[in-house]
Amino acid sequence: MTAAGLGLAAPALAQSDTRPSLTIAVQKISNSNTLETPREQSNVGFRVSSLYAESLIGTDWLGNLGQVPGLATAWRRIDERVVEFDLRAGVQMHDGRIMSAEDVAFSLGGARLFGGASAGREPPADALAVARRTFPGFERMEVVRQGVVRFVNRVPDVTLEGRIAQNVGVVLSRQGFETAENWQAWARRPIGTGPYRVAEFRPDVALTFEAHDSYWGGRPPARRIRFNEVPEVASRINALLSGETDFATDIPPDQLPIIERNARFEVVGSAVNNIRVLVFDKGHPVLRNPLVRRALTHAIDHRMIIESLWSGRTEITRGLQLGFFGDMYLADWENPRFDPAEARRLLREAGYRGEAIPYRCLNNYYVNQTPTAQVMVEMWRSVGLNVQLQMMENWSQVVEPGAMRGIRDWSVTHVFSDPVGSMLRAMGPLGELQRGQEWTNAEFNQLCTALESSTDRARRRVVFRRMLEIIEREDPGYMVLNQAATFIAKRRDIRWRPARGWPMDFSAANLGFGG
Structure with a gap:
């Protein structure tokens, strides 16, 4: 599908970019009509958040669901209340800035999660409640030195690493938050570090991402990814079979044979x-x-x-x-x-x-x-x-x-x-x-x-x-x-594996074409 077909202005280098674009039919894009992770703690929010935002500790979604390095290359317990992180060097954010220790400290301990922002940028009460629930013992973030930060809890907690791996505490641009017109403007186009950046968000209609070519994990294999909101199962299936979309999510088991009878498509999931x-x-x-x-x-x-x-x-x-x-x-x-x-x-x-x-x-x-x-x-x-x-x-x-x-x-x-x-x-x-x-x-x-x-x-x-x-x-x-x-129907010629959770991973490690 072309950029014009997506209703977007074509990037300057679009004509020389031969990477495919993908379209995914989903039953719902967002329950809160925002993309700020504390506000969108839902199966539909989890599906897309890892495309644009990442945590210090990642999750092995394609394997045993264990903890793996994310924006931190390593971490260690200082004591029962403190975890120290070595930050990945040279991570470029979607606004072109290199992720700093200050971005990390702000994202996990600043106004974005716990309030105190300037007028118009204060997060809504439900988002603040989620942050308090996620980090109930939070005391402070410490920048030990550039490239090293510490999460300090008030009380001992054996689950700190798991809490920090949640997408509530993703690392986003401090400058982007502080210069946004208001909280909603920020929440509909947050600036993160993921393989794709938010290009356009039309609540209840479509969400479009464009490749973040400076992504630390490798150049994304798709030029653009668009999620279309299609509430009815039959309509999602028809969109896939007609070629209008490349993926269709949330397919009930009784509908799987309809798709599996067509050699051009397959159903994955568990x-x-x-x-x-x-x-x-x-x-x-x-x-x-x-x-x-x-x-x-x-x-x-x-x-x-x-x-x-x-x-x-x-x-x-x-x-x-x-x-x-x-x-x-x-x-x-x-x-x-x-x-x-x-x-x-x-x-x-x-x-x-x-x-x-x-x-x-x-x-x-x-x-x-x-x-x-x-x-x-x-x-x-x-x-x-x-x-x-x-x-x-x-x-x-x-x-x-x-x-x-x-x-x-x-x-x-x-x-x-x-x-x-x-x-x-x-x-x-x-x-x-x-x-x-x-x-x-x-x-x-x-x-x-x-x-x-x-x-x-x-x-x-x-x-x-x-x-x-x-x-x-x-x-x-x-x-x-x-x-x-969750069962996802897709074109058979797209090489892609489903996660053992809600996230859809379209990174270079999990997406290929032509086989």
Whole structure:
């Protein structure tokens, strides 16, 4: 596709640049209509952020999800509160400047994350809340010397490296932030270090990147990458098959054969570092009783849903945890069993009389979201639960407080290999579940503090187990559905591998043409 076809002014050297351009059809580009990572902590935000912004510590998305050098070539623990980083030399940012230690200190410790910017550039409250949740013990950033920085925490924290690897703390241009017209102008075209720079962002329509040819990791193989927002699955598939796009994301398993029958295309993908859950709002009069919430969890046949709607292509996780937790993984943990008789018994004990329970749902924002919801409503009905499915247009309607908020869909991305990066991030005192006043539990919150502050691995395992007992069994705040899986349809002649997470990697190491 030409630059003119993309609605962009052609670069001066465009005629001599023979690299291909790519077009990707996605169901959603951004939930916040910005690209600032603290504001866009979502599957759709994670998909694109690594194209333009990078962290000191990277993630091996194509391998074991382990930590790898990013904008730091090495790091070391000074003590339980301090991590020191050797910065990669000569990294050119999208504005042509060489990344400095001051850019790093600003990005992880300045006004962009924690506030205090000049008028008009102050980040919105939700972005500041995410920064505080990501770095709750942050004390300061120190520039030891040019090329070396230190992250200093107020309290001991065994998870500092994982926190710093998150895309909340990506390194961006301090000068770009401080000279932007306002925060929104900055947030729609942040200046980072990634292989592609933001060229044009049209909210709810398209997001276009151009190659950052001075990228430290090698010249990008694509000249331009454009993400088109195409909400309907059928339209994304048609766009791919007709040649309008080169990739189509978020393809449900039942649609894969349509694409695989065509020799020009293939489907790639697998389960990723995300778990789909249902959230229960304790503020609803019926759900205030934990017995009703427990009944909801026992009425669902998860295995049947996996086999019928997912063709067995994903798995039910053991609670809100994944195997890459290492020694923090509780391999013997069991989810509430499928037991309709137990569900009916709990409802009788609760004195439930068929009162309506609302279930707010979006139309396939998540793959298979709507059919899964419809199947679960019938399963609940079979044990006597009157769950009313309500289709919403956007996330604001889903989470809007009020008497009609009862059950909703959500997902939790495991941003690093510890429960702090998922359980606390989502469900803790600073997480979305409690900030939205859907659920809270005093003992659980005390355990959150213990999990974050303890450096004793055995003690942390005990604490984590008790947290799961509370929030998944005794006083349910959510119900695990399954490990999320993403399937991407693409032209077969494009050499590209999917990540084990949401990010789409189009760097020189993972993109080729003509084979």
